[in-house]
Amino acid sequence: MFKFTASEVRDLIIAFIVISLCFAIANAGRNMNAVLHLLPMIMVGVGAGFILHELGHKFVSMKYGYWAEFKLWPQGLIFALITSFFGFVFAAPGAVYTYANHMTDEINGKISIAGPIVNIILALIFLVICVAVYPSAFSSQTSLLILNICALGYSINSFLAAFNLLPIGNLDGSKVLRWNIGIWIITIAIAGLMTLMSMTIGVENIIRLIIGI
Template sequence: MFKFTRSEVRDLIIAFFVISLCFAIVNGGRNPNAILTILPFVMVGVGSGFILHELGHKFVSMKYGYWAEFKLWPQGLIFALITSFFGFVFAAPGAVYTYANYMTDEINGKISVAGPVVNIILALVFLAIAIAVYPSAFTSETSVILFIVCSVGYSINSFLAVFNLLPIGNLDGSKVLRWNVGIWIITIAIAGILTAASMTMGVESLVRLIIGM
């Protein structure tokens, strides 16, 4: 059964708010007014991206019969805040810990890839919604707001996917690579392309290219 402990819910909420603030600082250029303005939009992208990423790990872990629980890493939150003032976010607020006496590389890899795959799917969903609402954004304020939310959601989720798939230390990428090189290449390539498009073209230019405007 998919259960949460009280401390786990607390840790998820704290990590959610702090990571949202970090991305708002980066996107707001450290301007207090800009940060406060963009924070609600960032919270939607981070809320879906961060929470569902961790729940992806937890769900697959428990599907295999293991107990899994998210635990906060305070040092990681502090480091994320510090890096956000330098224009990027090293997002390592905590992790889902899976309790098992023994686990194969295959199961560990599947648990690990679940989080980034969730982010990739969310990025594509946000992009699809952005494409759908963009034509009406010229005449509708609601569509403008929805487009901004989806743009931020696309950018953040694609970044979270590629970041977590890096084969560094204890990140998901190391465990996925150890399990299956092919799957790691495919997932990090997709995440990398999505992230590169966001960083080089910008979401609006990407949407205009796709719909031919």
């Protein structure tokens, strides 16, 4: 059964708010009016991306019969906030801790890859919505708003997937790599390409390539 403790819910909410603010600052710079304008839109992408990423870890852990709980890392939140003022976010606000006496590399790898896969799927869903609303975005303010929200959702979730798949420290990538190098290469290549395209040609040009205009 999917259970949450009161402290886990509190930690998820705090991490969600602070990480959303970090991405708003990273995208808007130090212009606080722009930060406040972007924050609600970014919260959609970060809300879906961050919360569902962590729930992906939790769900797979509990599927294997382990107790799993998200715990906040205050130092990680502070570091994320600091890096956001330099135009990027080191997003390590906390992690889902799985409590087990013994765990194989395979199970640990599957638990670890669940989060980034959730982000990749969410990014693609946001991109599909972007493609669907793009033709009407030039004549409808509602479609334009949806387009902007989903474009940010694509960019943020692509980045979260790629970042978490880096094989450094305690990030998901280290555990996935230890389990299966082939799966790690495929997933980080997909997430990396999605992120690179978002950062170089931009989401609008990705949409235009897809629809052929």
